[in-house]
Amino acid sequence: MENNTETRTRMTWLLRMEIAKNVNEGVKHWLRDKIDLELWEMTVSDTDDLIMVVDLVEKDEISAAFEKASYLDTAVRDVIPTEVWNWMSLVRQGNELHKS
Numbered sequence: 001m002e003n004n005t006e007t008r009t010r011m012t013w014l015l016r017m018e019i020a021k022n023v024n025e026g027v028k029h030w031l032r033d034k035i036d037l038e039l040w041e042m043t044v045s046d047t048d049d050l051i052m053v054v055d056l057v058e059k060d061e062i063s064a065a066f067e068k069a070s071y072l073d074t075a076v077r078d079v080i081p082t083e084v085w086n087w088m089s090l091v092r093q094g095n096e097l098h099k100s
Contacts, residue, residue, distance in 0.1 A: 019051065
């Protein structure tokens with residue numbers, strides 16, 4: 001699986017776009033008509049976790065990004081685009097094969 005600067009840049013862009021959509025949805029649901037600060041704080045916390053995944057990808061620490069993403073709550077993992085998830089998984093598998 002390809003893991004170069006161009007691919008990592010594309011994957012981080014895809015992740016950032018979905019994170020932005022998720023935050024916008026959080027604003028719509030938790031801060032507009034009826035303010036629910038507890039659920040908004042959860043959205044903020046989930047966003048922080050997703051940003052950590054982006055940061056790891058940018059640092060070319062794909063295996064660590066995949067591990068971090070794997071431990072996220074299911075709803076948060078669902079924010080990660082399938083293309084990014086599959087790419088991280090394949091890069092991680094390739095890294096594991098090279099260690100053996």
